[in-house]
Amino acid sequence: MKALSLKQPFAELVVSGIKTIELRRWNTHFRGDFLIHSSKIPDNFSMKKFGFEVLPLGKIVGSAKLIDVKKYENNFEHEKDKSKHLADSSFGKYGFILGDLKRIDGPFVNGKLNFWEFKDEI
16 A cells, blocks of 8 residues: 655644645645555654644554645645645645545554555554
8 A cells, every 4th residue: 555654743633634735845646545654753843833742753643545636826825725734835836635534553664755655454
């Protein structure tokens, strides 16, 4: 199954259903179910900003479905969806629209860039 690594606290915000658009600097043609992997290195500024002290790192923490990709052409469009992606435009102009968000207590694994294949069973 495909997996995508996100820094904490963004992995937590996705699996908890608060963040429903994941911003990226790159586009993808992939659509469908994938696993959420929390990167080993958190975004410490965002951890404080969203009120987290400790979150799981380096493990599969959930699953989601990539429904569509929205390209943000300007700051107005980007700001309109801020409550869904919780970030500024420096995080990217491609918004991965997510659904079917679930929390999973998965194994510790090494992540990779972009979508990558997780070959083990969950």
